[in-house]
Amino acid sequence: MTDPILDVHDLSVSFDTYEGRHDVLNGVNFTINEGETVALVGETGCGKSVTARSVMGTLPRPPGDITSGKIRYHGDNLLADEDAHEQVKGDQMSMIFQDPMTYLSPVYPVGSMMADVATYSGRKDVSSWEILKSFLGHRENAEEIRERSIELLDRMRIPDPEGTLDRYPVELSGGMRQRVIIAMALINEPEFLIADEPTTALDVTVQDQILDLLRERVTEQNLSMLYITHNLGVAREIADRICIMYAGEIVEVGRTEEIFDAPLHPYTRGLLDSIPKLTGFEGSGIDGQIPDYTNPPSGCRFHPRCPAVMRGTCDMEPVEHYAVGEDRTVACHLYEDGMEFEEAAAIAADEATYDNEEPQPAEAGVRSKQ
Numbered sequence: 063m064t065d066p067i068l069d070v071h072d073l074s075v076s077f078d079t080y081e082g083r084h085d086v087l088n089g090v091n092f093t094i095n096e097g098e099t100v101a102l103v104g105e106t107g108c109g110k111s112v113t114a115r116s117v118m119g120t121l122p123r124p125p126g127d128i129t130s131g132k133i134r135y136h137g138d139n140l141l142a143d144e145d146a147h148e149q150v151k152g153d154q155m156s157m158i159f160q161d162p163m164t165y166l167s168p169v170y171p172v173g174s175m176m177a178d179v180a181t182y183s184g185r186k187d188v189s190s191w192e193i194l195k196s197f198l199g200h201r202e203n204a205e206e207i208r209e210r211s212i213e214l215l216d217r218m219r220i221p222d223p224e225g226t227l228d229r230y231p232v233e234l235s236g237g238m239r240q241r242v243i244i245a246m247a248l249i250n251e252p253e254f255l256i257a258d259e260p261t262t263a264l265d266v267t268v269q270d271q272i273l274d275l276l277r278e279r280v281t282e283q284n285l286s287m288l289y290i291t292h293n294l295g296v297a298r299e300i301a302d303r304i305c306i307m308y309a310g311e312i313v314e315v316g317r318t319e320e321i322f323d324a325p326l327h328p329y330t331r332g333l334l335d336s337i338p339k340l341t342g343f344e345g346s347g348i349d350g351q352i353p354d355y356t357n358p359p360s361g362c363r364f365h366p367r368c369p370a371v372m373r374g375t376c377d378m379e380p381v382e383h384y385a386v387g388e389d390r391t392v393a394c395h396l397y398e399d400g401m402e403f404e405e406a407a408a409i410a411a412d413e414a415t416y417d418n419e420e421p422q423p424a425e426a427g428v429r430s431k432q
């Protein structure tokens with residue numbers, strides 16, 4: 063197997079605010095291989111966007127503070143070299159942001175924004191002469207960029223791509239706007255794309271169309287992608303592998319079908335339970351909410367909400383990532399001691415118990431579920 067294109071290792075990020083220090087990311091680990099789409103899934107506030115911004119080098123610092131970790135891109139640690147990070151971000155990476163309207167300018171037409179991205183992306187040292195030239199319409203390669211823009215808008219199945227270049231974002235529907243954003247993100251032919259909840263604001267039919275188009279681009283341009291969503295159903299449609307995140311930690315990683323066939327972590331099972339239509343698992347979802355990052359729970363951060371919490375262990379001992387089968391890790395004390403996948407899957411399916419010890423249901427007082 064080739065080296066991963068992206069290897070995030072032991073990434074920890076805190077924020078200093080007037081309320082105190084928030085320890086948000088706590089030792090995040092994951093990799094993305096070339097040509098692979100990995101989904102980062104978890105509920106709101108779990109740290110998905112913070113992870114994405116750290117990789118893109120757009121984390122506001124301060125208040126953000128990367129306290130540990132490496133972000134290796136083709137083997138080079140971007141956190142150790144700001145210039146390299148800047149270069150990679152401009153030449154090889156691209157990001158589709160969570161909120162399109164903060165990214166699109168209301169005062170420029172689509173074509174002008176696409177041309178700006180194509181001309182200046184990744185360049186810190188844009189001279190005022192270049193800006194003046196482009197303002198006067200003497201942009202070098204202007205015709206070539208225009209053709210590239212039209213072709214990309216066409217590939218994104220935007221009707222009348224040429225006319226769209228002259229339209230303003232407010233004149234476009236939500237779905238069309240999102241297609242334009244994806245086209246903008248792809249105009250410099252990045253090899254790595256981060257998509258942060260790009261379909262959340264769209265209705266389900268439009269969402270499916272956008273996912274289809276993205277998948278098509280990923281295949282045709284051999285993109286590697288980190289796809290961020292709180293929706294496991296969306297992750298299933300787009301991703302080869304899924305990383306489940308809870309309260310700033312990756313709790314489970316597996317191939318998409320395995321995550322759905324045999325979710326191992328109690329949190330993953332809870333997430334799946336909340337969408338019984340998709341999975342056939344029946345259950346009640348997960349009570350409670352993500353903990354306060356100024357004082358995160360000891361041991362496993364999920365233990366206050368965990369239906370299988372083992373008191374004396376989960377609330378006290380830090381949890382490691384245990385390898386279970388091939389390409390599969392789970393950060394849960396239930397899976398210590400090098401368990402085989404079948405055994406783990408049986409436990410996950412409640413057909414067996416770990417060490418003959420019945421997992422104790424969470425009780426008020428363990429750190430009460432609110």
Ligand SMILES: Nc1ncnc2c1ncn2[C@@H]1O[C@H](COP(=O)(O)OP(=O)(O)OP(=O)(O)O)[C@@H](O)[C@H]1O
Pocket residue numbers: 077078079084086104105106107108109110111112113122125126160292355
């Ligand atoms: N600029 C900031 N200043 C202070 N705290 C921040 C900042 N950005 C993020 N955080 C903290 O990090 C936590 C995780 O935020 P993040 O945006 O990564 O969540 P998310 O998983 O992307 O959620 P969502 O699904 O709602 O987008 C937040 O709850 C917040 O406490």
Ligand code: NI
Pocket residue numbers: 110111112160258
């Ligand atoms: Ni987010």
